[in-house]
Amino acid sequence: MKTNFNFSNLLGTVYCQGNLLFNPDGTHLFSPVGNRVTVFNLVDNKSFTFPFAHRKNIARLGLSPQGNLLLSVDEDGYAILTNVPRRIPIYHFSFKSPITALSFSPCGKYFVVGLQRKIEVWHVPSTPDANADGELEFAPFVRHHTHTQHFDEVSSIEWSSDSRFFVSSSKDLTSRIWSVEPEENFTPTVLAGHKQAVVGTWFSEDQETLYTVSKDGALFEWKYVGRPRNDDEMVDDEDEPTDLRWRIVNRHYFMQNNAHVCCVAFHAPSNLLVAGFSNGIFGLYELPEFNMIHTLSISQNNIDFVTINRTGEWLAFGASRLGQLLVWEWQSESYILKQQGHFDSMNALVYSPDGQRVVTAADDGKIKVWDVESGFCVVTFTEHSSGVTACEFTKKGNVLFTASLDGSVRAWDLVRYRNFRTFTAPTRLSFSCMAVDPSGEVVVAGSLDSFDIHIWSVQTGQLLDRLSGHEGPVSALAFAPDGGILASGSWDRTARLWSVFSRTQTSEPLQLQADVLDVAIRPDSQQLAVSTLDGQLTFWSISDAEQVAGLDGRRDVSGGRSVGGRRTAANTASGKSFGSIKYSTDGSCLLAGGNSKYICLYSVNSMVLLKKFTVSVNLSASGTQEFLSSKLLTEAGPAALVDEDALSDAEGRGLDALPGSKRGDPSARKKLPEIRITSVGFSPAGTSFCAASTEGLLIYSLDNKLQFDPFDLNMEITPASTLAVLQGEKDYLKALVMAFRLNEASLIKAVFQAVPHREIELVVQGVPGVYVSRLLRFVAAQTETSPHIEFCLLWIKAIVDKHGAWLSANRARVDVELRVVSRAVGRMKDDVRKLGSENGYMVDYLLGQGQEKSQKKESAGEQKTLEWGDAGEAEESSGDEEWLGLD
Structure with missing residues (x-):
């Protein structure tokens, strides 16, 4: 079995x-998920996570106007510059200070970062498409200039x-206005007048107006005008206005009761302003008249961030308290994307039998x-009233069973998405484990x-x-795959094998040295x-009820110390056991995970550790550090658990405030999630x-990387060179x-039709995997339109024969293409059958026409005989009649 699994995607956290x-182009949404970045394709309804990971949670993201460079910065100011099309990190850098704001210029030459109260302007690394001559001058992170005039943290x-x-x-x-380069008659300008912190400031499209929004719900409109004059003030008409500066010309207020403004976004071309409030409501307004277009409640807690795409059609909202991500189309008032992860930690996971879910x-x-x-997330079931501890599929995959602490086991129909059966015990119990025959x-x-x-x-529910x-x-x-044996583990330090379906229902106890955490049966x-x-893994023969092997996993699983721990990861006593184990499909490997940042893959035959997978390197979580550090210890305890400025800032306090408290809950303390693996599955x-972890549902796969084709680097690929290779080299x-x-349709078609039918199998066999789905889609389209039926069928047969394993392994990826091929072949079969039927009818018609013509000739001959001879003679002499008819 291959063991080169690599991180592929992150689900469960959006x-x-x-x-x-x-x-x-507004079709992809970038979302920070802990120390990683997930991209949601809103058109094709897909998502992927970049393979790189920060050492702390991501604080800000920045994207170049061309969409090819992504700058992600974590809480400590460490930045990673990523090539978005290739999904690879290009450069690592440290700003040496926590970052609070980040924005790329529309021209793509600069980006500005807010480092607490300091502002720095940096040059964007140049790319071939950014320079007119196409030369690459890569000089990353060159500082242009710095501003330090603010007295508090820069927010946007x-x-x-x-x-x-x-x-x-x-x-x-x-708010302050700055220029990138020195401008004539311009000095940095201060816009003062708000009574609370300014959330955001924007230019209008013509740059003649500025809009500022503060946390208390005040919207100010600024214009560059002169001082308003009194009625009794005498002014000469010929004099130009003096004392020009930015002044407040209008004041508006959102009026959302006691809720304050958390986030605001402005779309200058359409003059749309979106404001998110602390009560979970957002409002859509049209400026400069400040007409309210729509309000909608989308969350029960703060809306942390809102943004608008370039066309102004879609609004994206993020709420960190509940882990919600929404994309709303305001014109049709419909959701484009509505996703939410689990509010609490995941306890169990299971793959569907087809591997698609x-x-x-x-x-x-x-x-x-x-x-x-x-x-x-396809569907969410909420009928359980307490934590769900176990889940299991039936063999066909259309029924799901779940066990919960509310004392019920429920069966779910995954075709109609409903709960059709509930199982309960005579006394109220909290079920912690479950298995299905x-x-x-x-x-x-x-x-x-x-x-x-x-x-x-299951049938009766009894x-x-x-x-x-x-x-x-x-x-x-756990049930054995053949259905004959039920294995159970208990805290009484025994595991038992039950013959559930026999008359005696005997059980075979297996004595162990410690409490049993999990059991698994080989396929x-x-x-x-x-x-x-x-921390021991023991292997038993089911037929003989004897231990056949064992291994010590304490050293393998140990890793990472908690923030408040006083020992290193190697000496700590907690977390040195596996809470979840699963066999691989072929039974050659065992996957194990527990209260640690490592997942271990063991070989069942040789009993050795094949590979260790590090779940997370996020230092914002507890359990990822290896050693004690005196820098992180203070007189009040670990620095990560100390609330620094929470007493002076209500934002830093807990959201669940005490009654009557305006500064938050004084008893609230900062807590860090602890990295642990609750369940694994092949x-x-x-x-x-x-693996179900604290950070979400992590997926590791063998084919996670983008397949690289050396032709991508060749700048000499043109239609002329392609035809030269086709006609001259015959390659x-x-x-x-x-x-x-x-990717030119006419050129692909010309090459496709030029391939001799004897060379089809050799050509298909050498096609790289990255082009298999595109070739299959093209051949399917040609099958529907081309008159060369046998030629297209030879291509389809060669693709299925040579790349059948790849197609079956990537069934979800090429499902659309396979359906197109099936439809094309079915249509071809119907056409051939229809053509055969029509030809048969035509042959029958022609044969019938010949017989009818001969019968007409015979009847015409008989009529001539009756006209020339006597009727009586004709009746007496049949030989003459026959001779006359033949003549």
């Missing part, structure tokens, strides 16, 4: 903190449309079904309150039996793996596995790949 960004930075000026907003109640269950009582290919007829569940195992019938034998809470259950139903609290195809494979690289 937004944590920071700002959201649309790409230039916005540019003018001509990239000559930018305006900064700060918590010091002011992953189901997660969490402490918030919700069950979410995630599409692996798109990365989106492979036939789908029996479901069993164990509890931490009772030492019995409950068995229900409790069939209770298995007694354990002397402690039941912690794990061939011959081996049982047990994980215990002392995909049925064996090409990927997923059909190279010509086909060059045509796909140019």
